[in-house]
Amino acid sequence: MTIEAILLNATWILPILTVLMVIPVSRSNSFLIKMIHAGSALVNVLIAGFLTWKVFAISAAAGIPAGNKPLLNFVTDLPWMQMLNVRFITGVDALSILMILLTSVVVFTGILATWNIDKQDKEFFALAQILSAGVFGVFMAFDLVTFFVFYELEALAMYLMIANWGSGRKDYGGKKLTLYLMLGSAMILVTILGLYFVSGTESFDIRVLADIKFPMDFQMWAFPVMFLGFAVSSSLFPFHNWSPDGHSSAPTAVSMLAAGVMMKMGTYGCLRVAMYLMPEGARFWMPWIVILVAFNVVFAAFIAIRHRDLKYITAYSSIGHLGLIVLGLCAMTYIGIKGAALQMISHGFLTALFFSTIGMIYSRTHTRMIDEMGGIMKTVPFLGVGFVIAGFAGLGLPGLSGFVAEATIFIGSFQNESTLMRLVTVLAILGVTTTAVYVLRAANTMLHGPITNPHFEHLPASTLPEKITVVLLVGCLLGMGLFPGWISSMLDTSLTPISVNVLRGTP
Amino acid sequence: MYPIASYLWLIPALPLAGAILLGIISQLYARRDFGPSERSMGILAVAFPALAFAVTVFFATRFPLGESLRSVIAPWIVIDQVSVSFGFLFDDLSRIMLLFITGIGALITLYSVGYMHGDRGFVRFMAYMNLFLFSMITLVLSDNLVLTFLGWEGVGLCSYLLIGFWHSDPANGAAANKAFLVNRAGDLGFLLGIFALITLAGPSGISFPELKAWLLDPENSSLIQGPGQLLILLATFFLFWGCTAKSAQIPLLTWLPDAMAGPTPVSALIHAATMVTSGVYLLARLSDLFVLSPIVMGMIAVIGLGTAMWAAVAGIFQDDIKKVLAYSTVSQLGFMFLAAGCGAFDAAIFHVFTHAFFKAALFLGAGSVIHALAGEQDLRRMGGLVKSLPITFIILASGWIAIIGIPGTAGFWSKDLILERVYVSGPMGPVLYFAALATAILTALYMTRMMVLAFAGSFRGSHHTKDHAHESPLSMRIPMLVLAAGSLLAGFVWAGLIPGLDIFGRALAPIVGNAQHLFHPAEHHGPSAWIFAAAGTAAAVVGAISGWITYIRRIPSLLGAPGPHGLAKRWTLAFDSLHFVFAILPTRVAAWISDVLVQRTFEGLQILAGFFVLDSASVIRKLQVSSLRLQLGLTLGLGLLISILILERIS
Secondary structure, three states: OOHHHHHHHHHHHHHHHHHHHHOOOOOOOHHHHHHHHHHHHHHHHHHHHHHHHHHHHHHHHHOOOOOOOOOOEEEEEEEEEHHHOEEEEEEEOHHHHHHHHHHHHHHHHHHHHOOOOOOOHHHHHHHHHHHHHHHHHHHHEOEHHHHHHHHHHHHHHHHHHHHHHOOOOHHHHHHHHHHHHHHHHHHHHHHHHHHHHHHOOOOOEHHHHOOOOOOHHHHHHHHHHHHHHHHHHOOOOOOOOHHHHHHHHOOHHHHHHHHHHHHHHHHHHHHHHHHHHOHHHHHHHHHHHHHHHHHHHHHHHHHHHHOOEHHHHHHHHHHHHHHHHHHHHHOOOHHHHHHHHHHHHHHHHHHHHHHHHHHHHHHHHOOOEHHHOOOOOOOOHHHHHHHHHHHHHHOOOEOEHHHHHHHHHHHHHHHOOOHHHHHHHHHHHHHHHHHHHHHHHHHHHHHOOOOOOHHHHHOOOOOHHHHHHHHHHHHHHHHHHHOOHHHHHHHHHHHHHHHHHHOOOOO | OOHHHHHOOHHHHHHHHHHHHHHHHHHHOOOOOOOOOHHHHHHHHHHHHHHHHHHHHHHHHHOOOOOOEEEEEEEEEEEOOEEEEEEEEEOHHHHHHHHHHHHHHHHHHHHHHHHOOOOOOHHHHHHHHHHHHHHHHHHHHEOEHHHHHHHHHHHHHHHHHHHOOOOOOHHHHHHHHHHHHHHHHHHHHHHHHHHHHHHHHHHHHOEHHHHHHHHHOHHHHHHHHOOOHHHHHHHHHHHHHHHHHHOOOOOOOOHHHHHHHOOHHHHHHHHHHOHHHHHHHHHHHOHHHHOOOHHHHHHHHHHHHHHHHHHHHHHHOOOEHHHHHHHHHHHHHHHHHHHHHOOOHHHHHHHHHHHHHHHHHHHHHHHHHHHHOOOOOEHHHOOOHHHHOHHHHHHHHHHHHHHHOOOOOHHHHHHHHHHHHHHOOOOOHHHHHHHHHHHHHHHHHHHHHHHHHHHOOOOOOOHHHHHHOOOOOHHHHHHHHHHHHHHHHHHHHOOOOOOOOOHHHHHHHHHHHHHHHHHOOOOOOOOOHHHHHHHHHHHHHHHHHHHHHHHHHHHHHOOOOOOOOHHHHHHHOHHHHHHHHHHHHHHHHHHHHHHHHHHHHHHHHHHHHHHHHHHHHHHHHHHHHHOHHHHHHHHHHHHHHHHHHHHHHHO
16 A cells, blocks of 8 residues: 555544544633644645545646546555455546545534534534545445445434534424435445346456446436436435425534535435446436426526525525536536536535524624624624625626536537437526526625614624634635636546446447 | 636626625624724725726737737536636627726716715725726626626626615615616526527537537538538527616516616616616627527617617606616617617717716716705706706706707717617617607607706705705716716717727727628618618707707606606506506416415315325324223233134134
8 A cells, every 4th residue: 555545544644543542632612622633634634635636646746547447546456255256446537536535524514613612512523524424435436336335424414413403493494304314325236236246256346347337228227217216316206305404403513524525425426326337327317317307497596586595595595506516427428427526525615604604693693683683784794795706606607616617518518419419408597597586696695785673783703723614614615616727637537438438338 | 819818807807806895894894883983984985996997908909809808717517518717808899898887987986985974884895996997897797698697797787786785775775776677687598598509500609700600501501401400599589588687678678777776876887877778789799690680670770769769758757867868778789689680780889989988977967966955856856057056957967968969969970870770770670760859859758858947947946955956076076077078079989070089990890791781681781871860860850859848848747746647647657557557466376375385285186195194103102002992802802803703703
């Protein structure tokens, strides 16, 4: 194992080690606990940044690999369950390392954004770390069982966090989320086993399975089951119902992680496993799945218009944006897939900023209903500006990352010449336009106008951790919006081989 | 070519640096009770646009007409073969646009240093103004559609921020939201237009020079004449749709009158002189594309004329001095679109240029009146101001004679040129011409009404405001005087009166000449230019005199007269009602359907499923633990049943 491979695995081991490290620390020493957690999250950001730079350098030197396998770096390949030939395989290509970088930033800012959590902070941060370990693992796993184990780890931690530290109907929201995710997991597990048995290779290694052309009658049932199983966590219609209740009852850090990275695990799985291994099934089913996408992109935006609770608004906005990712995948064109990958990263930063500023505002006003707020731009201008920037990134203002990703998706899906696909594309552009309605209304109602509540006259100023959170995330949005070139060229080295498989047989 | 071209980025970068610097300073002071020194901040705020103007002048004077500079800084978005870069194109069209954008921009920023004096958001305001200038410069300097779209959205964002600048008043926030949302509806068209162009021309569809070359390439003519027709129709239609929002044309014009909620310098710079003309700029920039679609060209002309007439009538009903000017802006923009639709792109840009001077002068003059009267904007409570505000009167008067088209003024030259070109534009030309001439009479009428109500007669406001009335400080007077001089003299850059000065038409020839030639293969010969000039002058004089006679008599009855009501009100709000019926209501219905019908239905189904699972679980649980007797009974009963079945089998 190279030092990079060790560092790569450290990103998921370190959070668990941190949890163990914090156990002996006295509960009363809350500052030390937080500093240890923030420190370990920061180390992860640095590791992820370093590895991203390494992968960037390697892929720039190696160019776009021929064939259907992305250049896998920093591989760890250990035997695990011998009798089933399950192996523990981790490694990263450009797509995975960018997702890991995104995750590390969201985890770090998530810890900073919930700095002032006052209830059982020791357990809260411990669970947040365990959750993040699961997410890191998913993005680096290249063995389906390893992948699945990490995939399950996060749902468990999330349920406990929502049920304990949530707000509103937290028990309901938490249970709903967990049940939905379990449903998705069951669907994924069935198809993973199907892939294992049908392939005849007795291997769970994605790289091995990628060379198998699975029989069409298997793909016909297995692809939709697996794709929709993953799509549950990406809240594809009609499996989206967990998301509004789940997000609205979740504490800030969980909302950030759930919308920022966990929902992307679904689309990542859709691309990396379902579409990559079963492209023929994908080609057959995508015209049907795109109808579901139409619901996502149009209905979510319209429903958000009717909500007055900031978290519901943002949750529905996320459903719409995730719909755009799936739209890019459905296009079955290279540009569409690339747009989807860009949107996964862009929306991760964007929604983390959204939920973090909402959480910071909520911790001051103790309400999330936009009608109960008013004029708080005067008292907390910094958070107000952060929220507005997140909103404008969400509605696709050029210069921020959302525009780059969305434009790529639209061009990619427009390249698919089927009428239905083009119709949904136009609907999706319309949906993005509708985004402006609820974003601006929320900003106007809560930030502008006279101060409605005397309590709002003296809201505490934003603290240093909050400032770091907002500045870091805004920096990521701006950086990706203005200089998407390096991410884009990096992604090519990973997506070109993937699309060799995905697009095989297309004219 | 010219190595110096690689410094073009300085022009947008200067105001951007100003915006970032001032933005950071404003955040640092955001929660304090006092701001930084206005004097130093004011110098800073004006310095960046002024420097940008200086750099523009440097570039503009360094190269002969017809030369164009292009510099690509860095790639931005690379999607397969379609590559979008941060690239700048400094040709004669962007040269003209940049000169007046940075020049008038710097002047108005200087004016606002005086106007915004004492405002708590002084620095924030200056940051937004600089950010606006950056976006506007990017819009016109960009060499491709996507970077232009960045500027397009940037100016929309700044417009939103500045309309809602005094955000304590919810009405201002609502106006800002309206402006952004209506523009958003237009952006939809812009984006679809870009997609149509990419579908048509592939990677060449993005950048302006390449698109022009592609369109003029004989190899593509069979595609353009044949199967590409539909895509060209779609592309031009969608792009024009985008322009109707930004330039406040029918039907997306409702936001501009509301936008007057912003501070007056904003109305002058953004909502009169620069941003709202970007639609006309885009038409001229893509003139080679638009002329390929005669249907859309006709649509542009008709919509432009319709907007001009509608807004001119609406202008007569307004009592708010800024609203009068807002409707007048809408009307003048209509003239520009009319010209563009008739294939006179150079005349349209010329009117953009002269309009920037006289409308900015009018707005700044109005701002000076409002400033003097402590925020009073209602014409009914003004009057007799010629005595207390003589300088302001001179400024407004020069703007007034320019907009109605008194010979010699800037407005005269450009409006005359438009009217003449419209007349000779084709078989429908004379019809459009007479309608436009009637609109010119209306223009003179409502502008004269505004002048009469504000300056003639005696003061109708309270004594308090009368005592308050004073001329503006020097920082406001200098920009106003420069702009007033511009509105009198700016027209001579086209007029052939002074040899060598008629550079405007020649400068635009390389950009739009080809398209105009394509649109009018043969020179139409209309009546002599003197007849058009005489007709235009007559329209101005007739309108002005009838305005004077009508409104000087009404002055005594003005105080306490109701605002626009009845038909006048319905006319003014006609498009707001249309928006309500065709946009707001459908959105609400769609939201209701999505939320109540679809979402709740699924929610209900899911709860049903949940109940089903839970209920069956609890029934089983009950059977197992809760009731011993039930279990015993069931066991016995089942045992009995099974025994009976077995016995039956045996027998």
